[in-house]
Amino acid sequence: MSDLSIEERVKRIIVNQLNVNEEQVVPTAHFLNDLGADSLDTVELVMAFEEEFKAELQGKEIPETDAEKLMTVGDINAYITSKM
Amino acid sequence: MQRSRLANSYKFLHFDRFVFPMKLTFENRIALVTGAGRGIGRAIAEHLAAEGAMVICVSKNADSCGAVADAINQSGGKAQALAVDVADKVAVAAACEALLTEHTCIDILVNNAGITKDNLLIRMSEEDWDLVLTTNLSSVFYWTKGLIRPMTKKRFGRIINISSVVGLIGNAGQANYAAAKAGLLGYTKTLAREFASRAITANVVAPGFTATDMTAGLSPEVMEMAKKTIPLGRMGEAADIARIVTYLASEESGYITGQVFSVDGGMVM
Ligand SMILES: NC(=O)c1ccc[n+]([C@@H]2O[C@H](COP(=O)([O-])OP(=O)(O)OC[C@H]3O[C@@H](n4cnc5c(N)ncnc54)[C@H](O)[C@@H]3O)[C@@H](O)[C@H]2O)c1
Numbered sequence: 333m334s335d336l337s338i339e340e341r342v343k344r345i346i347v348n349q350l351n352v353n354e355e356q357v358v359p360t361a362h363f364l365n366d367l368g369a370d371s372l373d374t375v376e377l378v379m380a381f382e383e384e385f386k387a388e389l390q391g392k393e394i395p396e397t398d399a400e401k402l403m404t405v406g407d408i409n410a411y412i413t414s415k416m
Numbered sequence: 417m418q419r420s421r422l423a424n425s426y427k428f429l430h431f432d433r434f435v436f437p438m439k440l441t442f443e444n445r446i447a448l449v450t451g452a453g454r455g456i457g458r459a460i461a462e463h464l465a466a467e468g469a470m471v472i473c474v475s476k477n478a479d480s481c482g483a484v485a486d487a488i489n490q491s492g493g494k495a496q497a498l499a500v501d502v503a504d505k506v507a508v509a510a511a512c513e514a515l516l517t518e519h520t521c522i523d524i525l526v527n528n529a530g531i532t533k534d535n536l537l538i539r540m541s542e543e544d545w546d547l548v549l550t551t552n553l554s555s556v557f558y559w560t561k562g563l564i565r566p567m568t569k570k571r572f573g574r575i576i577n578i579s580s581v582v583g584l585i586g587n588a589g590q591a592n593y594a595a596a597k598a599g600l601l602g603y604t605k606t607l608a609r610e611f612a613s614r615a616i617t618a619n620v621v622a623p624g625f626t627a628t629d630m631t632a633g634l635s636p637e638v639m640e641m642a643k644k645t646i647p648l649g650r651m652g653e654a655a656d657i658a659r660i661v662t663y664l665a666s667e668e669s670g671y672i673t674g675q676v677f678s679v680d681g682g683m684v685m
Contacts, residue, residue: 372613376568 338388342408345380349373359406374399381408388416441667442469448515448522449473450502450559451529453480455628456578459654460526463662465493469524472515474498476529502529502555503547512562521566524665527556528578530596532630534589545592552596556603564611573616574665577604578657581624581680597622601676608674617673619664624680626652647682 336344343357350367363369363377378399382389394402394411402408447464451457453475461471465488473488475481478499488495500511515522530552533544556577567573582590583597600620607618625631625642631651634642643649657679663669664677678684 370613372568372610375565379565379569 338385338412339409341384342381342405342412345384346377346405349377349380357405359404359409361405362403363405364403374403378402381412385412385415388412390415438668440467440662442467442665445469445523445665446519446521447471447524447526447665448498448559448563449526449528450555451475452484453477454484455630456623456626456654456657457526457528458484459658460528460661461495462488462493463655463658464524464526464665465491465495467662467666469665470494470496472496472498472522474500474502474511474529476501502559503551505554505558508555508558509562512559516563516566521570522563523567523570523572524574524576525559525563526576526578526661526665527559527600529555530578530580530630532590532593534593536589537591540591548592549596549599552593553599553603556600560607564616567616568611568614571615573611573614574669575604575607575616575618576661576664577618577620578661579620579622579676581622581678581683584622584676584678584684604676605674612673615670617664617670619672619674620676621657621661621664622676622678622680622684623657624652624678624683626654626657628654645683646680647685650681652679652681 343354346352346357346367347354350363350369350373352367356367361367363374364371369377378394382393389412398411402411442464445468447469449457449461449464449471452461452471452473457475461473461484465471471488471494473481473485473495476499478497481497481499485495485497498511500507502508531548533548535541535544560575564573577600579600580593580597582594583601586594604618604620611618624646643651660677660679664672
């Protein structure tokens with residue numbers, strides 16, 4: 333849909349959802365420890381990723397068991413890429 | 417224009433600020449009420465619709481929720497009927513998914529459906545225990561799970577769970593019902609804490625003896641006995657419950673969460 337890379341789309345969502353600066357959204361950044369997310373934020377992030385990457389995820393939800401492990405920006409990038 | 421005229425007519429109250437009569441805000445709100453086919457649930461659905469909410473009326477039986485939705489639509493309100501057995505988790509999950517495809521967000525959830533299967537503990541069967549716990553308590557978990565995500569996204573939500581005076585003080589012959597209704601208190605207070613950061617409120621209304629089909633079967637002697645325990649000396653009406661539920665569902669109640677409201681003529685103080 334867009335010319336943006338996976339990493340850029342992930343970054344855009346995180347900036348919007350967590351109200352953080354782009355510079356903070358580095359691959360090692362941890363949602364809870366570095367980006368000020370609370371546990372509900374992480375649930376909402378996953379929902380936002382599901383929506384943004386509907387095509388890549390074949391319209392499927394990210395299972396809870398996978399979602400639990402997606403704690404850093406890099407985790408998300410790798411996860412979405414692995415599903416393509 | 418409208419506002420200033422209203423304000424003028426209220427000036428005689430001599431407040432130092434204008435005080436407007438309470439007209440509750442339900443603009444573009446969608447509510448779902450379980451057990452809306454009759455009794456308290458029906459009254460709640462009608463009151464919410466009268467304030468302007470679109471109401472999805474759920475009951476087990478398509479005829480009863482259909483009749484209520486028709487009556488609301490005919491009187492100028494907006495309603496839809498939805499026949500679902502709230503104790504069937506698969507059916508509830510499917511219903512929630514379909515609803516969210518159609519409406520994106522259900523803003524107000526009123527868990528009112530409930531049953532009794534009374535017996536002294538010694539004679540209470542495991543089936544009756546399970547049925548009452550599933551219908552009156554687990555169902556509330558199923559509906560919340562199914563509808564909460566869009567509420568968190570929207571940063572708005574109202575959840576009102578209908579408990580009972582019996583959940584507060586117990587009642588001989590109702591161990592299953594009392595357990596389920598008391599369970600709702602801890603459940604609702606936890607929701608209130610978990611979702612407060614998303615401006616979703618969760619509250620309990622605990623009716624006392626209310627004149628509905630559920631109590632119509634009681635013998636005149638039991639009714640007389642019951643009335644003696646009610647300081648206000650009469651049974652409640654479904655509308656008594658519906659009015660506070662409507663307030664708790666409105667925009668205006670946004671600073672109230674995790675509370676239990678007894679509407680029981682003073683039985684519990
Ligand atoms: N009437 C009272 O005195 C009283 C007192 C305290 C609490 N309550 C509570 O208020 C609520 C409403 O009571 P009421 O007196 O209006 O009851 P009611 O029996 O008149 O109506 C109950 C409604 O729930 C629906 N329902 C029951 N089981 C269902 C299921 N499995 N799936 C879908 N719908 C189902 C029925 O179809 C009906 O429309 C109940 O939770 C009840 O426990 C009632």
